[in-house]
Amino acid sequence: MKRILGVLLSLVALVCAAWLAFRVPDLPYETLESAYASPTSQFVTLENGGRLHYRDEGLADGPAIVMVHGFSASLHTWDGWVDALGDEYRMVRLDLPGHGLSRNFPIEAVGTTGFTGAIDAIATLLEIDDFTLAGSSMGGHAAWAYTLAYPEKVDALVLVGAAGWAPTEQEIDEAPFVFKALSSSLVRRLVKGLDVRPMIESGLKNSFVDESFVTDAMVDRYAALNRGRGHREAILHLLSGEAERVEATQANMAEIEAPTLVLHGREDRLIPVAHGERFADSIPDAALIIYDNIGHLPQEEVAERSAADLDSFLDANRAASLVSIPPVAAQGAASTDGLN
Numbered sequence: 064m065k066r067i068l069g070v071l072l073s074l075v076a077l078v079c080a081a082w083l084a085f086r087v088p089d090l091p092y093e094t095l096e097s098a099y100a101s102p103t104s105q106f107v108t109l110e111n112g113g114r115l116h117y118r119d120e121g122l123a124d125g126p127a128i129v130m131v132h133g134f135s136a137s138l139h140t141w142d143g144w145v146d147a148l149g150d151e152y153r154m155v156r157l158d159l160p161g162h163g164l165s166r167n168f169p170i171e172a173v174g175t176t177g178f179t180g181a182i183d184a185i186a187t188l189l190e191i192d193d194f195t196l197a198g199s200s201m202g203g204h205a206a207w208a209y210t211l212a213y214p215e216k217v218d219a220l221v222l223v224g225a226a227g228w229a230p231t232e233q234e235i236d237e238a239p240f241v242f243k244a245l246s247s248s249l250v251r252r253l254v255k256g257l258d259v260r261p262m263i264e265s266g267l268k269n270s271f272v273d274e275s276f277v278t279d280a281m282v283d284r285y286a287a288l289n290r291g292r293g294h295r296e297a298i299l300h301l302l303s304g305e306a307e308r309v310e311a312t313q314a315n316m317a318e319i320e321a322p323t324l325v326l327h328g329r330e331d332r333l334i335p336v337a338h339g340e341r342f343a344d345s346i347p348d349a350a351l352i353i354y355d356n357i358g359h360l361p362q363e364e365v366a367e368r369s370a371a372d373l374d375s376f377l378d379a380n381r382a383a384s385l386v387s388i389p390p391v392a393a394q395g396a397a398s399t400d401g402l403n
Contacts, residue, residue, distance in 0.1 A: 089290050089292045090287060090290040090291060092164065092291060095164060095287060095291055096164060098284075099139070099163075100116075100164060103118045104117075104164070105117055109181070109184055111168065111169055111172055112167055112168075112169070113166070113167050113172055114166050114167050115157060115184060116138070116157065116158040116164035116165045116166075117155065117157040117158070117185050118155070118156055118157075119153070119155050119189060120149055120153075120154045121148065121151075121154035122149065122150060122151060122152060122153055125151055125152045126152050126194075126218075126377070127155060127193075127194035127195065128144075128155065128194065128195045128196075128373075129155045129157075129194050129195070129197070130144065130197045131156075131157065131159065131182060131196070131197070131199070131203075131205050131206055132158070132159065132162065132163070132200075132201075133198075133199045133201045133202045133203070133224075133226075133360075134226075134301060135162070135263075135266070135285065135289065136162065136199070136200075136202075137162055137285075137288055138156040139163075140362060140363060141156050141362060142363075143362060143363060143367065143370065144362055144366060144370045144373070147366060147370035148370050153191075155191065157182070157185050159178050159181055159201075159205070160177050160178065160297065161173040161294055161296075161297025161301075162288070163288055163291075164288070166292065167293070168297070171307070173297045173301060173306055174301075174307030175204065175306075175307055175308050175309045177307070178201075178202075178208075179205055179208050179209040179212055182205065182206075183209070186216060193215075193216055193217070193218045194216065194217065195218055195219040195377060196209060196220055197221035197222075197223065198221070198222060198223065199223040199224060199360065199362060200225065200226050200333070200334060200359065200360075201226050201301075202225075203222040203227070204225060204226040204227040204309075206221070206222065207311070207319065208227075208309050210319055211318060211319065214319075214320060214321065217321045218321065218380075219323070219324070219377060220321045220323040220324070220346075221326065221376075222323065222339070222342055223326045223327075223360075223362055223369070224327055224339070224359045224360065224361065225338070227309075227311035228310070228341055228342075229310055234335055259289070260282060260286040263285045263289065264277065264282045267281065267282060269359075270332075270333060270359040271358045271359070271360065271364055272328070272330045272357055272364065273364060276363060311341075311342070313345050317345060317347065319346045322350075322380045323342075323346045323349040324349070324352070324372070324376045325340075325342045325346075325350065325351045325352070326352050326362075326369055326372065326373075327339030327340075327351070327352075327354070327361070328353075328354050328357035328358045328359060328361050329355050329356065330355075330356060330357060331358055331359045332358060332359065333358075339351065339353065340353075350376060352372050
């Protein structure tokens with residue numbers, strides 16, 4: 064018994080030593096901003112005390128596109144779309160509470176209502192009364208929830224590998240190991256405060272078919288921003304299932320009136336393509352584009368192609384809206400706005 068007890072104590076000591084060795088502290092936001100802010104980065108403090116990071120780029124008087132990133136990501140995921148569409152559109156993107164360079168949010172702001180509130184705060188601040196709203200993954204969930212809450216503000220909805228449908232048992236079983244591991248409360252408690260860069264790299268590689276997109280610089284950015292004060296708690300809160308969440312249903316999707324474009328990678332290992340097809344089937348008159356041999360992040364893996372598809376979709380909707388205007392009203396609009 065003494066020998067067994069000695070072995071057990073040695074193992075406990077080894078585990079504790081390893082845990083202490085892999086602990087990493089939070090990074091100061093000044094350090095993160097120096098590395099990941101840009102000349103277009105701006106900040107606004109909300110009523111709940113949170114400081115929201117956003118960028119307002121592109122054609123200042125162009126049609127506005129507001130973009131919302133996914134779980135554990137940041138506004139950097141939209142770099143390719145800003146480059147491709149900025150000459151024609153006003154491109155607005157934000158870091159959701161608990162992500163990127165946004166900070167100081169109470170934990171209750173990390174969830175569906177908090178996210179939709181952050182989107183509306185930016186739209187209100189920038190006096191954007193009508194816009195296209197695009198969301199990726201968890202950001203897609205926030206985008207359709209926002210469209211239901213503020214239908215008068217959303218001219219068009221774009222869902223990119225969007226979340227929101229409850230997963231099936233088979234999908235839970237087939238989820239990447241990193242997400243299954245973090246679904247355990249014990250694992251979440253153990254990894255809190257640790258250097259989880261290997262888990263981040265694994266999760267990112269599961270997001271792309273072409274893993275060459277997962278560069279050291281990308282992994283470094285995700286890992287660093289994850290270490291902003293309060294961010295690890297926010298991420299684990301989302302993984303715990305305790306964060307406030309609205310589920311997609313056939314009934315609430317049928318209420319969406321905004322023209323909707325659904326973009327999904329056929330090889331998406333995080334949110335199966337069947338979920339994108341379900342959004343397209345449930346939202347009235349939604350258009351669906353599935354990218355063969357592409358994973359969870361089409362806005363990055365096929366940035367130019369997906370941006371061009373969005374541009375074509377918006378052009379077609381603008382043309383359709385003009386056709387629907389009565390002739391007299393259309394003539395009046397032309398005489399008033401034709402030179403704008």
